[in-house]
Amino acid sequence: MERQYILQRLPDVLLPWYRLNRRELPWRADREPYHVWLSEIMLQQTRVEAVKGYYARFLSALPTVEALACCDDDMLHKLWEGLGYYSRVRNLKKAARVIMDQHGGVFPGEYDAIRALPGIGDYTAGAICSICSDRPTPAVDGNVLRVISRILDDPTPIDLPTTKKQVAAELAEVYPEAAGDFTQALMELGATVCGPNKRPDCGNCPCNAFCKGFQRGTAEVLPVKSPKKTRxxxxxxxxxxxxxxxxxxxxxxxxxxxxxxxxxxxxxxxxxxxxxxxxxxxxxxxxxxxxxxxxxxxxxxxxxxxxxxxxxxxxxxxxxxxxxxxxxxxxxxxxxxxxxxxxxxxxxx
Ligand code: SF4
Structure with missing residues (x-):
């Protein structure tokens, strides 16, 4: 119960903080699902600064889902060259074809229909559905898991599938009407103030009044991950x-x-x-x-x-x-x- 009590406090502090402090990023200029989808796929495993140029070039060459669906594979790979994980761009094209064939060229708005598209998992479906349609569908990635494990002072390994499921279910319960901004606020906190590979900036964090990790001095050793498998x-x-x-x-x-x-x-x-x-x-x-x-x-x-x-x-x-x-x-x-x-x-x- 204490977990829900703490999480309920998030929207009231995170929404105003996000509106004042959010970074201006090209994919935040509108809520067009194609743009949000493309940016979320590009941002998987890739830094924001590196994605900016790719995002602009991709949209300039393929401005619509229809253009993506019809695109030649060599051109597609060239637009992605250097980003790695090329299955991402192949799935983008496959999904664009499904949108053209099964949804009349219109990006679906329902979570289940988005989740059914090739290359779209729980996180991306949650992000698109909440950001573009203000639905209470959490997008739980490594950044969000880090923030939540610190706020709750929870040492459960964040890479267990059960942890992600539990956090998603708990967050869904506290989603405000401005679901899209809340999703992005959580992502933003996890990418900046409570970011990876550095000390959390608790003094400047809107959650420090109720963050258990900060209050108990455990934030810096969280989140916990399972031991790595060898390569x-x-x-x-x-x-x-x-x-x-x-x-x-x-x-x-x-x-x-x-x-x-x-x-x-x-x-x-x-x-x-x-x-x-x-x-x-x-x-x-x-x-x-x-x-x-x-x-x-x-x-x-x-x-x-x-x-x-x-x-x-x-x-x-x-x-x-x-x-x-x-x-x-x-x-x-x-x-x-x-x-x-x-x-x-x-x-x-
Ligand atoms: S108070 Fe510190 S540890 Fe807690 S969420 Fe904010 S930055 Fe992260």
Whole structure:
């Protein structure tokens, strides 16, 4: 009961605080569901500052759900290049198609219909439904869980599915009429005053009069998370092959990690120089000069790639279709960050 008593106090302090202190962000300019949806998907795993440019470019190229539904996949990947987690943008397009086919091109307003769209989970559905339609549907992400665990001084691990469910149910009970502002106020508090990776700024927090974590001095050790699982390590040899001012790219399989994006040719394991040159010959190409070798890594959520890259000039581009000029790599081919780092070090193309 004490939990509900504390949570009930949130709307009265958070709404005025939010209206005075909120950051002006491009996706807060209106409550158009397409805009809110796009921003929420982009903001998953990505910082606000990094998202701003992507958001503007995406909407300029694809201003409507209809434009997104009809968009060419290469253009879509290019608009997302560098943001990572490409399944997000593929699901955006799938959902846009569902909206065109099943909802007459109009973004649905009901929580269940929004939640049923590809790529939309409880959090995003709650955010869109509350922000765009002022419904009492909480959007509980890591920021909100951190705030609530501190306010309630609750040491239950926040990454347990049951914790998220409980917090969502409890918040739904205290939602005010201005549901959209309340959702955004909670997010804003969790992104700024009570933010991640820093000491909570309790002296400037509108909740400090009733925050148990602040009063008991436990805020800085909250939230609690379950012990981390270890990441799988994979070794990879990457070939940055050049010929006549072009580089060879390869399309990744349609399913799995980085599905459908472009990559430099690569093989599992770490090859030495002789093995790398032999591998290039096995691709049907004639190595002319091994220019250099570099070691790089890239971390995904569950995997770490330890990559050894060989820059090799080959004698002829014949026999392989996918040679790209510098301009084509920059403008057309979506090259994920794991491979782009080799491209950015390449000066001679
Ligand atoms: S008082 Fe401190 S710990 Fe509590 S919600 Fe505010 S910033 Fe977070």
């Amino acid at each position: 799988r390590e994979e070794d990879l040899t990457v070939f940055i092959l050049s010929c006549d001012g072009k580089v060879l790219l390869h399309r990744r399989p349609k399913k799995g990690l980085l599905a459908g994006l472009w990559e430099f040719p690569n093989v599992p394991g770490h090859l030495n120089e002789q093995e790398a040159l032999a591998a290039v010959e096995n691709m049907g190409l004639r190595p002319r000069e091994l220019l250099r070798m570099v070691e790089r890594s890239h971390i995904f959520t569950h995997i770490r790639w330890n990559m050894r890259g060989f820059y090799i000039e080959v004698a002829s581009a014949e026999g392989k279709p996918d040679w790209f000029t510098r301009e084509q790599v920059e403008l057309q081919a979506a090259l994920p960050t794991a491979f782009r780092q080799f491209w950015e070090e390449k000066q001679d193309v």
